[in-house]
Amino acid sequence: MANASMRSPDPWIHGRSEALAGAPSDPFEVIARAYAPVQDEVDVEVPITFGAIPRDLSGTYFRNGPGRVSIGGDRYGHPFDGDGMVVRFAFDEGRVRYRNRYVRTRGFVDEQRAGRMLYRGFGSQRPGGLLANLGRTRFKNAANTSVLWHGGVLRALWEGGAPHRIDPRTLETIGVDDLGGLLRPERAIERALAPEHAFTAHPAIDPRSGELWGFGVIGGPRARLAIYRLDAEGAPIERRFVALPRLAFVHDFVLTERFLVFLLAPIAFDLARAIVGLASPVDALRRDPSLGTTVLVVPRDGGALRTIEARAGFVFHHVAGWDEGTREIVIDTLRMDDFEGGTIDVLDPAALRRVRVPRAVPTRMIVDLATRRVREEVHIDADVELPTIDPRRRTRPARIAYAVARPSGWSAISHPAIARLDLASREVHMRDLAPDLPGEPLYVPRPYAPEGEGYVLTIVYRAETHRSELWVLDARDLSTVARATLPHHVPLGFHGTFVPS
Ligand SMILES: [Fe+2]
Incomplete structure (x- = not known):
């Protein structure tokens, strides 16, 4: 078996990350070790250490996440600021080839050259106190949140800036991608502040048309939401701007068949404080007790938008959403009662111990467009994140979802379990892997098979070996079909995608 590692010639690589001796039993230590920076880039065939890769699993799994949250002696203030490292698993005839590569953003390259932190981030201030941050309006595009495959192009996404185009075979960074000009600001003053508008890490592909819908939040005295649409081949179709109430x-x-729906959380953001450098953006967020959640309903066809007030809540991810008749929209979301602001040093177990992350509970919201009311109830009593569904079910009623989960009694920030949620029967099946830590469980349906059959792919951090493994699970019951062991660990990451071959 060809198992030789091909090292990248890039000068920044200075050796393979060392396996750490001894396995910690404390979950906070496990999480801190799981975030240890990755120092090598490899291209290897990985050994299958359990079971066999199914022959009908054919294609490539890409996933993004922060490969490092420190440089030199400087630590980033939040895992959201970690430099994006894309991993790639190519499945072919039962074999798996693995590759990892950092996205060569301008910030990554500059900091690599300097050997220290140069940029501010969502939760990171530059070392050196106020003077080192005052007036620094340039934030690093971390390119770390997701990977998008659309129109034959692979992109690394980060919601605060433009995507980076990535070679799907080598993972080399091709460059910043403005989506055929869609992200180019109209006004020169805007371009001076940021050469491209932001593009979400959660765009949505309409399974019927193949069109891609995305958005970006544009700050300034009059906050706006940019909405973008590309056709199935990736050509830009449309950009429009919607005024935000805050x-x-x-x-x-x-994304439903008729609408785009956005939830605006009751958070006040002290933009001026963040922009001038007095605080990192995450430290400039405050819950505003006078506000509820505003539901923004934007018709796909360009009709008038509606805003409807709902109970205060905080959401990172939605599970599914669809139109129910002509007057209701159903949203299955992961609702938190509160939000966790502030910086997080994920390399420090003591700091991790102090972090309180509210439960994210599968909640069904029914938005009544006629009465302008929102009904809301807990749909499944669980604490889950990073949900995935059958991509063929997007815009329509989805039944089965997968997510990472925190079993009751688990207080640490990371999720040691995987859950299969039945949104119709409201049953949840959970598989607890503690002390190991799984990443996003990506559902890969088997072609022509019903929803909920096929495979779930996840990258699991193994506490005992300080290595990560690719796990292939049976989507019906989360039993293990196969495991492949990587030559190093992959820090806990965010979102991925599967491209069938
Ligand atoms: Fe996300």
């Missing part, structure tokens, strides 16, 4: 962090949205 500057809001919007991480995800719901």
Whole structure:
């Protein structure tokens, strides 16, 4: 078996990350070790250490996440600021080839050259106190949140800036991608501040048309939401702007057959404080008790938008959403009662111990467009994140979802379990892997088979070996079909995609 590692010639690589001796039993230590920076880039065939890769699993799995949260002696203030490292698993005839590569953003390259932190981030201030941050309006595009395959192009996404185009075979960074000009600001003053508008890490592909819908939040005195649409081949179709009632962090949205729906959380954002450098953006967020959640309903066809007030809640991810008749929209979302602001040093177990992350509970919201009311109830009593569904079910009623989960009694920030949620029967099946830590469980349906059959792919951090493994699970019951062991660990990451071959 060809198992030789091909090292990248890039000068920044200075050796393979060392396996750490001894396995910690404390979950906070496990999480801190799981975030240890990755120092090598490899291209290897990985050994199958359990079971066999199914022959009908054919294609490539890409996933993004922060490969490093420190440089030199400088630590980033939040895992959201970690430099994007894309991993790639190519499945072919039962074999798996693995590759990892950092996205060569301008910030990554500059900091690599300097050997220290140069940029501010979502939760990171530059070392050196106020003077080192005052007036620094350039933030690093971390390119770390997701990977998008659309129109034959692979992109690394980060919601605060433009995507980076990535070679799907080598994972080399091709460059910043403005989506055929869609992200280019109209006004020179805007271009001076940022050469491209932001593009979400959660765009949505309409399974019927193949069109891609995305958005970006544009700050400033009059906050706006940019909405973007590309055709199935990736050519730009449309860009429009919607006025926001307030500057809001919007991480995800719901695409139905008729609408785009955004939830604006009751968070006040002290933009001036963040921009001038007095605080990192995450430290400039405050819950505003006078506000509820605003539901913004934007018709796909360009009709008038509606805003409807709902109970205050905080959401990173939606699970599914669809139109129910002509007057209702159903949204299955992961609702938190509160939000966790502030910086997080994920390399420090003591700091991790202090972090309180509210439960994210599968909640059904029914938006009544006629009465302008929102009904809301807990749909499944669980604490889950990073949900995935059958991509063929997007815009329509989805039944089965997969997510990472925190079993009751588990208080640490990361999720040691995988859950299969039945949104119709409201049953949840959970598989607890503690002390190991799985990443996003990506559902890969088997072609022509019903929803909920096929495979779930996840990258699991193994506490005992300080290595990560690719796990292939049976989508029906989360039993293990196969495991492949990587030559190093992959820090806990965010989102991925599967491209069938
Ligand atoms: Fe996300």
